Amino acid sequence: MAVVADSTWAAVQARKLLKVEWNEPPSASESTASLREKMLRLASEPGAVIRSDGDFDKAHASAVKKIDAVYEVPFLAHATMEPVNCTAHVRGDSCELWAPTQIPRAAADAVASALGIPRERVKVHVTFIGGGFGRRLIQDYAVEAALISRDAGAAVQVVWSREDDIRHDFYRPAACHVLQAGLDAQGHLVSWRHRGSSPSIETFYNGTGISPRAAAQVDSLDFPALFVPNFRLEFTVAESSMPLGYWRSVDASGNQFVISGFFDEAAHAAGRDPLEFLLAALGPARKIPVGNAETLDVGRRRSVIQLAAQKCGWNEPLPAGRGRGIAAAFGWGSYVAQVAEVTCDGNRGTLRVDRVVCAVDCGTAVNPLGVKAQMEGAINFGLAQALKSTITISGGQVAQSNFHDYEVLRMSDAPPVIEVHIVPSAEPPGGCGELGVPPAAPAVANAIFAATGKRIRRLPIRAADLHPG
Template sequence: MIHHRIAPTASYADLSRRNFLVNSAVAGSGLVLSLMLPFGQGKAVGAEDFTPNAFIRIGADGEIVLTMPYVEMGQGTYTSIPTLIAEELEVELKQIRLEHAPPNEKLYANPLLGVQATGNSNAIRGAWRPLREAGATARIMLIAAAAKRWGVDVASCRAEDGRVIHTASGRQLRYGELAAGAAQMPVPNDVVLKRPEEFKLIGTPAKRLDAAGKVNGSAVYGIDARPPGVKIATLAQSPVFGGRLKSVDDAAARAVKGVRQIVRLDDAVAIVADHMGAAKKGLEALKIEWDEGPHAGLSTQDIAHELEQATLKAGTVAQNNGDADKAMANAETKVEANYQLPFLAHATMEPMNCTAHFRGGECEIWVGTQAIARVQAMVAKAAGLPVEKVIIHNHLIGGGFGRRLEADGAVRAVEIAKQVDGPVKVVWTREEDIQHDMYRPYWVDRIAAGLDKDGKPVAWSNRFAGSSVIARWLPPAFKDGLDPDTTEGAIDLVYALPNFHVEYVRVEPPGIPTAFWRSVGPSHNVFVTESFIDELAAAARQDAVAYRRALLDHNLRAKAVLDLAAEKADWGAPLPKGRGRGIALQYAFGSYLAQVAEVEVARDGSVRVHRVVCAMDCGTVVNPDTVQAQIQSGVMFGVTAALYGEITLKKGRIEQANFDTYQMLRINEAPAIDVHVVRSTEPPGGMGEAGTSGIVPAIANAVFAATGKRLRKMPIDAETLKA
C-alpha cells in the first residue's frame, strides 16, 4: 500500500498533549476522550456537532468502547490496536468493545499516511503512540477523579484491572463509577507512557477478539449484509477494458424464475434477482454483443515490449550516491541482467461485493472497504449527491490485499442501484472478480553492477519501468516523477554500496488498470535487488550469506536477522540432489526480514517449496501470535505468486478466469514455516506485507542453488527448468 513517508500532515513531534486530547466533558453519564490527530480541528465533547477522530468511551456501566479508524481483514488489527489502549488504561483486552469509525478524512486519517486507509502495514505504526497516550490519559483522569472523591493524594492511588485502588486503605472504585467525575478532570498536558519492562499485554500472546464471531458465524462481512427487501445482482462487464455494451438480447434471461430486472450500463449488464442462483442463471442466458473498443488487440507481449523499450531511455533519478558510471568503467568485472515481473490479481476469498440503496436524495452503502472515506467520496460523485448524503456501513473484510483500497466495486453497485427500487446487493462472480480486477503492475528492470578484484560491488545501476499506482490513487504524493511506494526496496538498501544510481521510468499500460497489491513496490523491488545480489555473489564465487554479511557492517539490525535466519535454516548443511537453499534480506515497511527457502526441483521442472525460515526484527512486538500469523500468511501469498501468479492478456482480454487458470497454493503444497523474532524495544515496524516481498527472491535463489538456472522472470516456468 502507501509508504509511511507519503505526505504526512504532521509528525509525532507535532502531537502535543493539548492538541491530541482536545477536551473532555460529560457525555450522558460517561467519560469521552476525543482523540484529536493533526488533521482537523475538533470541538468540545458534548457539543451537538462534535465528531471525534478516534475516541474511548467509558460508560457508567463500565463498558469501554474504542472507535476504530482501521479495518479488520484477517491481519489482527482488531486485537492489536485495542491492546495499545488496554495496556495503558490498565484493563483486560476483553473489556474493550469496538465500533467502526465513520468516514471522516480529517478526523480519522492515519497520522503517518495522511489518509483514512488501512494498508501499507501501517495500522500499528500509526497508532503506536496516539492510542497508548489516549489510554494513559484516560487512566490519569480516572485516578484523579477517585482521589478527589476520597480526598486523598493522587500519588496514593493506582489503576488496576479496570479499577482505581487507594493503596493505603484498599478502597476501590470501578471505572464506570468514576466516568462522570473523570469527565470533569483537567486533561493532563503530558503523560508518561509505560516503559517496555512495565508492559503486561504488549509483547504477550493474545487471543483474537474477532475469532469467536468468525467461528460461530456471527461475524458480519460485507457480503453478509442483508437490509430488508434486498435483491441480489450479478453482472457481466466488457471483457476488454474500455469496451462498451453494443446490444443485449435478454428474452431468455427474463424467463428465468426469480429474475426481477435487467440493468443496462454503458459497459456492463446486471441481472437483479431474488437470489444469487437466479441471478447467475439469468446472466448465463443473456446474449450480449460488445463493442470492444481501442484495446481489443492488446497483448501482454505488447506491454512488456513497451516497458523494455522504456528502460533504454533515461528516467527520473530516485537515488544517486557517488559516481556509478565512473566506478562501473573502472570495475574489474561487470554483471548485467534484465528482470520482469507480471501483472497479478488479488483473488480475495470474499469476492467483490457491495450493497447499495439509492433513494433519490440519499444513498446507503453496506461494504467492506480499506478506505471508507474514499468510497464515500466516489459514491457521492457517481450518485450525484453531496458527500453527507452517502451513508456507509463498513464491515469485516474477507481478504483485502490492497484490492479494497479501490472504490470501483461500490461505484458499480450504485450505478446499478440507481435503476432498482430498493436495496440491491451486487456480487461479482469469481470470473468477473479475476478478469476485472485492478492488477499489480508489470515491471521491467535493467540492472548492472561493477565488482572489484575481490568480487565486492563498487558500482550499482538500476533503471526500471512500470506503473505508479500512487500517481492515480494519491496524486499529491507523486512528485517530480517519483513516489515512495514505487521505489521502496530499490533505494536505501541495507547494503553498503558506495556508487549507487537508480532511475524510474513511469509507464502506464494501456487497457489494463493497476492498483496496490500486497507488498506493492517491494514485491517488485526486493525480488530484483535480492536476486541480483545473489547473482553478484555467484559471479564473485562466494557464499550468498557471507557475501551479504560483508556488506552489512554499518547495519547491525540487518546483519542480526541475516545471521539468525541462516543459523535456524542450517545454512551450508548438505541437501539431497535437486534441492537448494536461497536467501533474501530486506528492509521494508519499517521492518528487517531475512528469509531462507528450501526448494526441490523435480525432473519435470516443477518446484516444491519444502521449508521457509524467517527471521524478523519488527521493533516492539504487540502480539507475537499476530507476527507469526502475518509472516505465515505473507509467505503463502508470495509462494503462490512465485509458483503460479500471472495475469496475461490476449486480444485485450484477461486469459485467467477462475482458480483453475489462476491457481492458488494448495494445502498439500504448503511449506513448513519457521518464524524467529528478534527482541527489540524500537518502535513497531509493519508486518502484514513484509513476508510476501521477501519470499519470491528467496525461492528464485534456491532454484539457482539447486539447478544453476537463474530465474529473472516470474512466475517459475517449469519448461525452462526441465530444459
C-alpha cells in the same frame, strides 16, 4: 449494464442470457507480448534518474568483473477468496452501505460523489472482508451498488462472480528490469545500475502531469542504495490500458525479487557466500539518517539476516538436488529475512519448497501469535506469485477467468515447514501485513540456483525455467 432480480441465482441465470455487443476500445491491440517488448526497450534505455550516488559510468568501466541481467514480473490479480460485493440502499438523498471495504471513508466519499449527495448522508457498515490485499482500497463495487439501488428504487446487493473479479481487477503492474553491477579485485560491489520500466499506479490515478519520481514504481532507498558507492536507479513509465492497483506489499512484491536475485548473482560472481556477501555489504551496525527525521537501522537489518541464517543451519550441507537461498526486506517500520530450502530436479522440471525459515523484527510484538500468522500467510502469498500466478493480456483483455487458469498456492504446494522467529525488541511496533511477502520469491529463486546452478529471472517459475542449459 446490470441485471436485477429477487435472488442471486435468478440474476446470474438472466445475465447468462444476455447478448451484448461491446464497442472495441483503443486498447484492443495491447497484448502481453507487445507490452513486454515496450518495457524491455524502455528499461534498456536511460530513464528518469530516481537516485544517483558517486559515478556509476566511471566505476563500472574500471570494474574487474561485470555482470548484467534482465528480470521480469507479470501483472497479478488480488484473487481474494471472497469476490467484491456490496449492499446499498438509496432512499432520497441518503444511502446506507454494507460493504467489505478497506477504507470506509473512501467508500462513503465515492458513493456521495456518484449520487451527488452530502458525504454525511452516507452511512457505511463495514462487514468482514474475506480478503483484501489492496483490492478493497478501490470503491468501484460500492458505487455500482449505490447507482443500481438508486435506479431500482430498492435495496440491492451487488455480487461479482469469480470471473468478474479476475477479469476486472486493478492489477499489480507487470515490469521489466535491466541491471548491471561491477566488482573490484577483492570481490566488493563498486557499481550498480538498475533501470526499470512498468505501467505506473500513480500515473493511473493522478495523470501524466506528476513528476517522474512520483510516477516511479521503484524506491530510491531500496537496498543496495546507500551500500554501493556508485549507485544509479532509473525508471521509465510504460503506458498501458490495464487498470492498476496496490497489491500486498506494493512495489516491493516484485522489486525485491529483482534486487535480491541480482544481488545473489553478484555474490556468486564474486566467488563469495551469499550470506557473507550480504552482511559485508551492509557493514557494521549503525543508524543512517535518510531524511524526514527517519533513520535506517543497519543493526536491525543485520540481526534478522543472522537469526534466519542461524535457525536454518545455513552452513549445514544439503543432499544433491537441494539448496538454500536467502532474501531480506525492510519497510513499514519492520525488518524481515527468509531462507527457503527447496528440492529441484531440473531434468524433470519439478520443484518443491520444503522449508521456509523467517526472522522478523517488528519492534514490540504486541501479539506474537498475530505476527507469526501474518508471516506465515505472507510467505504463502509470496510463494503464489513465485510459483503460480500470472495475468496475461490478449486483444486488450485479460485472458484468465478463474482459479483453473489464474492459479494460487494450494495446500499441496505450501511448504510443510514454516518457522517464524520473532526478534525480542522494545522498539515501537512496526507493520507486519506487507513485510513477509517480498522475500519469499527471491529466497526460492536463489535456492534453486544453489541446488541446480540455474538462475531464475522471471516469475512465475515454470518447469521450463528449471531445465539445464
